Amino acid sequence: MNKICYGCGLKLQSEFSDKLGFIPQNKSDASYCQRCFKIINYGENKINNVPKETKKIIKEINNDDKFVIFLTDFLSLNAEVIDIFKSIKKDKLLLISKYDIVPKSIKEKKIIKYLKNYYLIESDIKFISSKKNYKIDELINYLYKRKINYTYIVGLSNSGKSSLINKLIDINKLKLNKVTTSNIPNTTLDFIRVKLNDNLTIIDSPGFLINSYYNDKVIKKRIKPITYQMEKNETLKIDDVYLNFSENTSVTLYLVNDLNIKKYYHNINFNDEINIENNSDLIIKGMGFINIKNKCTIKYNNLLNFEIRESIFGVKYE
Ligand SMILES: Nc1nc2c(ncn2[C@@H]2O[C@H](COP(=O)(O)OP(=O)(O)OP(=O)(O)O)[C@@H](O)[C@H]2O)c(=O)[nH]1
Numbered sequence: 001m002n003k004i005c006y007g008c009g010l011k012l013q014s015e016f017s018d019k020l021g022f023i024p025q026n027k028s029d030a031s032y033c034q035r036c037f038k039i040i041n042y043g044e045n046k047i048n049n050v051p052k053e054t055k056k057i058i059k060e061i062n063n064d065d066k067f068v069i070f071l072t073d074f075l076s077l078n079a080e081v082i083d084i085f086k087s088i089k090k091d092k093l094l095l096i097s098k099y100d101i102v103p104k105s106i107k108e109k110k111i112i113k114y115l116k117n118y119y120l121i122e123s124d125i126k127f128i129s130s131k132k133n134y135k136i137d138e139l140i141n142y143l144y145k146r147k148i149n150y151t152y153i154v155g156l157s158n159s160g161k162s163s164l165i166n167k168l169i170d171i172n173k174l175k176l177n178k179v180t181t182s183n184i185p186n187t188t189l190d191f192i193r194v195k196l197n198d199n200l201t202i203i204d205s206p207g208f209l210i211n212s213y214y215n216d217k218v219i220k221k222r223i224k225p226i227t228y229q230m231e232k233n234e235t236l237k238i239d240d241v242y243l244n245f246s247e248n249t250s251v252t253l254y255l256v257n258d259l260n261i262k263k264y265y266h267n268i269n270f271n272d273e274i275n276i277e278n279n280s281d282l283i284i285k286g287m288g289f290i291n292i293k294n295k296c297t298i299k300y301n302n303l304l305n306f307e308i309r310e311s312i313f314g315v316k317y318e
């Protein structure tokens with residue numbers, strides 16, 4: 001069989017029912033593998049897929065001669081992700097997906113200015129939301145104006161690449177097979193070419209995974225920032241992460257839903273510590289970030305996969 005699954009991009013096969021790309025012999029004229037069929041129809045995805053390596057994906061893209069749209073959502077913006085973006089040596093656009101989850105008080109233009117200055121990004125940066133149909137037309141116009149008729153859509157797993165492609169199929173009222181989407185990481189398993197019209201072909205791709213606390217916590221609702229006034233030596237617990245503050249400071253949490261947050265009023269002593277400057281963000285990968293107003297030292301426990309940056313709401317870049 002030499003057919004590709006329209007949902008995940010893998011080669012279809014009828015030999016091994018326990019392997020990916022499987023399609024029963026009597027269904028061999030179907031367009032989707034059994035896994036995609038189950039995700040689409042029953043929301044099921046039990047297979048723990050081995051992700052396609054980030055390096056391999058980047059290599060394939062860098063060896064090709066096409067435009068690249070790189071997706072990440074607002075909470076996943078960090079230096080590690082920007083480094084992956086920068087390793088793409090093609091004409092590219094940074095597209096911040098799921099604008100509908102960004103708190104209303106956050107101004108698009110200010111964030112774009114910050115990202116360009118702080119992470120030294122020269123490419124264009126735009127926001128979209130496939131769910132709310134926000135600036136999808138503007139994206140199409142952008143590609144049209146720049147005479148781009150072939151583009152990859154790459155980015156973090158769960159950033160909404162496949163959802164964007166399905167949205168483009170929908171708004172163009174095309175009778176094409178949809179690609180598979182789900183809130184489980186690594187839904188798309190290989191490149192999938194989707195020809196929208198004679199002027200535009202887009203290529204879906206497997207998402208990148210980085211070391212994070214969670215890569216399956218998909219934010220459904222708009223992020224609700226929560227502010228805590230931490231007094232000297234008080235501790236904040238976020239799931240299993242403990243943060244003990246050396247000074248009085250206000251902290252505002254921009255985190256995915258369903259985390260367990262607790263404040264302890266007494267001092268808890270931990271061995272590891274980090275120094276925080278005035279108005280910084282502590283990024284906890286897979287959870288989001290915490291804006292810390294005052295210079296302090298944080299003693300911590302179980303804090304992995306983190307970065308510190310000058311706050312994304314900093315005044316310096318206004
Ligand atoms: N709130 C919100 N959720 C979205 C949006 N776009 C996609 N999602 C959700 O994000 C999750 C991941 O979407 P996918 O389109 O499968 O993500 P992907 O980038 O293709 O993921 P991989 O194939 O695993 O790399 C799904 O639960 C989508 O419903 C959006 O604009 N807003």
Ligand SMILES: [Mg+2]
Nearest residue numbers: 161162187188
């Ligand atoms: Mg996908």
